[in-house]
Amino acid sequence: MNKYRSHNCNELRKKDIGKNVFLSGWINKKRDHGNLLFIDLRDNYGITQCIIDKENSNFKELEKTQLETVIKINGKVVDRTKDTINKDIETGDIEVVIEDYFVLGTCRELPMPVFSDQEYAEEIRLKYRFLDLRRKKIHENIILRSKVISFIRNEMSKLGFLEFQTPILTSSSPEGARDFLVPSRLNPGKFYALPQAPQQFKQLIMVSGFDKYFQIAPCFRDEDARADRSPGEFYQLDLEMSFVEQEDVFDVVEELLVNTFKKFSNKKLMFEKFPKISYSDTLLKYGTDKPDLRNPLIINDITEIFSRQDITFEIFKKLVKSGSKVRCIVTKNTKDKPRSFFDNIDKWAKEQGASGLAYFTIEGDKKISAKGPVGKFFSEDALKEIMKKTEAKVGDSIFLACSKQKELERITSLAREKIANDLNLIDENIFSFCWVVDYPMFERDEQTNKIEFSHNPFSMPQGDINKINFEKPLDILAYQYDIVCNGIELSSGAIRNHIPDLMYKLFSIAGYDKKQVDTKFSGMINALSYGAPPHGGIAPGIDRIVMLLANEKNIREVTMFPMNQNAQDLMMNAPSEINEKQLKELSLSLKLKK
């Protein structure tokens, strides 16, 4: 029999009344009535109320024991009278009368309370993460994470995927994010890099003939943090399949995500077959490549209408002539909204660095007119054309922004979110997945004016590879895709380019000659020339999936031991200085910036 407990703290029920038991756990809470003391004993599984009175010789000592001390108690399970039953805990029908107790782990005065629903500064939570993790909500988040990962592993196995580990010490890749580097002792002056993703390895696994691979893979990127982005490391469900087209990857991922989200959340799925939106469409209709489809508002481009003579909105017309565009958002049946509703949005837009959002409301039975500060600039015919183009009706309002395309996308995307929130149009009880597809292979860097890969240089260009027009590289689309859920980018993937000649050609467009490709991607390009199967895959972010399922806005709420924004682990004191001997072994010397 176990030395510490006969039952856990969520096990005892009415049927156990009369049993002598022993329990171990943390003192979650004490309620001291002077001659009668209640102790809520907590472990991973739950809480059991234990009770002792002054007749017991242990009473005085136990009364003084600190919260969060780990104790073992011996006692008898007894019934509770009807009026003292606690429905909030699963063991609430019974309690344990303490006969004897032992301290297993003492506890100093706590730097932060464990039993409390209050929010605390993250600094203290991260420093005492082991205390923070005892707290109910985050404890449950971490358990959820574990269960989600187990479930995914199981599903992937059922789908015929094999799990493989890939190296953590690998080589630095020239593309992509900043690498974490590890100096090599045996190869002075040379460095390993931690993998930003097992991208090349998983392709090599396909070339090696394993057909379907997955891994819950740690990924390391030395980039700045965000609320939904841990500094340093995160996990992806990395997967890759041979002899597949885009649709085959979609089928697997849709089945997996639908099953996972149905199992771990009560929220509804807006689509079980995820809609596909092209990259160019999503930028136009939603202003972003991660659209939140719960939001019904859609952006329309009405630039052309501004060339009409009967629109006298000269500021916009002038901007349009110099290359700006006009886009608008229609809000349904907002004619009775107070002036302040519109002005607040305009004011908000100015705070976001835009020149503001013009607006008007469409009115009239027979004669259509526009009410609002800029309404007078639009003739009836012009309004009718706008209504036709945007499907706006009488009683709807239209918010207009005018600017150069990139800035316009930014502000309309933000405005779409802001207006939807103000009008309460977003259903928080829905998960809305979609695919963003047809990414361009290349894009032009605005600063350098150079042609660059827009996403992954290993992606396969679309269409008949013998008919690709390399003269117009910006028109080449790739079999490159993202999954977005509720406006959060969950993953991106691609059908890979497994044809070496085509790869050299594409790299040459981005300014890499054959020799450079051979050096920088030697493993890959070499492997592809020895019989590579067509293959493709994707890598959904585990942390973000759990974040959505746990209904958290911050990735640290689903990460057991996260670093802070400055990429420091306040509990372990990482990163830390190393001593001279270590530096010497690695042939390193420090040259710190002042």
Place this chain on the structure above:
RNA sequence: GGGGGUGUAGCUCAGUUGGUUAGAGCGAUCGCCUGUCACGCGAUAGGUCGAGGGUUCGAGUCCCUUCACUCCCGCCA
């Protein structure tokens, strides 16, 4: 690298127009209390108001600098 927010007791926070000895709840310590489940009641201790400088007769409060945390932009194939 840039912009916003926050920083007052161990924790969560209040602190008015610059004005006496900086407060509350939780926690800690001590005392009272035998049916609570956020138990209740009373008392005590606990403060470099993030740090430095300035304005002022007087600064938690105003100004400047700086640090920490956080959110965002850049960055993240």
